[in-house]
Amino acid sequence: MKYLNDYIKHFFLGCFILLFYSCAEAQKPSPNTSKLYFPSTESSLWDKQSAAELGWDGVKFAEFLAWLPTQDTRAFIILKDGKIVIEEYWGDKLTGVGKMDENSYWYWASAGKTLTATLVGIAENKKLLNTTDRTQKYLGEGWTSLTNSQERDIRLIHQLIMTTGLDDGVANQDDTSPSSLVFLAEPGKRWAYHNAPYTLLEQVVQNASGQSFQNFFTENLGGKIGMKGFWQKTGENNVFYSDARSFARFGLLLLADGNWDGNQIWSGDFFDELSQSSQSLNRSYGYLTWLNGKSSYMVPQSQTIYPGMLVPNAPADMYQAMGKNGQFLMVIPSEGLVIVRMGGAGDNSLVPFLLIRDIWERLGPVIGKY
Template sequence: MPKGLSLIFLLLLSLTAQAENWPAEQWPTAPTPAGPALQALEAYAFPPRDDTTRQGIRTDALLVIRDGQLIYERYAGPTTAETPHLTWSISKSLMATVLGVAYGEGLFKLSDPVVKFYPPLQKYPDMTMADLLHWASGLDWQEDYEYAPLKSSVVAMLYTRGHHDMAAFTAAHAEYAAPGQAFRYSSGDSNLLSAALKTIVGPSRYPDYPWTALFEPLGIRHAIWETDDTGTFVASSYAYLTARDLARVGLLMAREGRWADKQLLPKDWVAFNREPFTHYHAGQDDAVPGGQWWLNRAVEGVARPWPDAPADTFAALGHWGQAMYVIPSEQLVIVRYGDDRDGRYRHNQLLQLALKAFAGKVRP
């Protein structure tokens, strides 16, 4: 691009950023819409809470950003606006976002073999970074939780024989399919990405990298991310953020990786995150996998997983009802933390009610 045109482009980008709403230390606010639609949303998200049985829908936090402004916020249980809440598998999407910064630095390519960055995978030389991001390593992994703990790979990784070195535990699993050919949701794949990042950015940068690369540029001040005994971030499960801080990551993704006047994530990285995995088959999960994010896309002629939300909706999701929904067409970011133990919570129902309450246009 000629120098003069480049300067004009940067000026226009700066003016656009100034016209948009961006959080500084605090989120800019706008009035909360009132009325029956909001009442219906709150009745669903915040029913009477029984802490003795821990049954039913148990929302800890619900926060809504529209057009870069905080328009709704409510907390329950022990959670407050200052509480760094356990995100569970939202951590996977956070690691993908951190990796996106390293990708933008030119430190790796999606086609790079993972063994280049994590030598214990030498038995699987064809496994690529893209394969791990799609949960398609080909490793024989069992992502079972409380209902089947004895055969669960993830329970063993987090709590028993694998917890000292989670990436090594994952790498020792046998292969059930060629890398990149089949989707199998795996917390182990996410921890292999975290171990690879250590080599990608170098061991001296790695302990601070999520902060210097992502959290600090977004103004996130109170993030916590646990590591295993090798110092590797538990990318599958153990990042903690306040709802307000997590929403900053959502706004970054809603605006295609741009934060004010800086393109923090390359646009092609965000596009990769939001593109369905080619070999995913409808019905394998409750949403369609992208690059460590979940998509509301129709696959193989099957309707969208969340039919009452726009097709461009995508999300970071976690155990026990953690969710961050990003809806670019409505300029909405919705953070929902929960303590749901019995599976009654439904993404589509909350999205339907939230869109009626907060979308820019009236919905039936």
């Protein structure tokens, strides 16, 4: 009874904190979904519109496009209200054989976290799980090296928002074995970018659904919007690979609040909250998704809280799936924009913030607002 009372107390306190910050910081505008265009799920046909039609600065846009390949960009797409404004490819395919094109696959790296969060949300929509459930319900007792009492405190929501309290300072942050999942703090009290607890959400969905993660994705999301791609074990991580257009399709579905040309793929509070501050520690983090427009942010492998927006020269309502080497999916509801960037990057950071800032330093003047 004491545990239940403490949980209820912390739950309502957390709700109050999130309500306070959601009122104080930039919110996600609702896009005008009635004017969105959706490409065919059966063919490669995809309507286009020009930057000139949008009143963008043509000279600055040409300079921006010339700069992108100097940063080892392999694929770049901008959608405006669902239509392609620009689609460019540079360099060699991931295999090293042939040149990049619209059919070339590339890795998402940690940008796949947003896709994983989406699949967890769909599983909740289907009443296969609830994010307030204890993780033990799906992984069993002993999935960590914690005491049973400590382990029972970890819930699915903590894995979604990176607040499990498990130690991210272990020798291998990607190792999901119990010996590498050790106690550092109470769940909800510390934010840390930790791959292992996130990766285990795949097993949660599989155990809850009775399907492989790949089949669950294809049946409930990919197959419904013409999105290609596959999950593959890379080291100890489960990484998603797809072509750039599939990355853009996923972004368009996010922009459309889960409604693909009249087919409602998802709905509910989970998806309203996915792109909002999920806790008060790192306000620029939602459900495995990075947020702009907040008053402060944290970065992987650091406990420092930095003041200001994550990407100061980008739209405040932008939210992003972001991965190593600059795998970016940017969704901007106020502008009806979806932006995809795939490729390499000069630094070796888990999430290359400097690159996305460099992109917006050059793209903002093209659009003429930022």
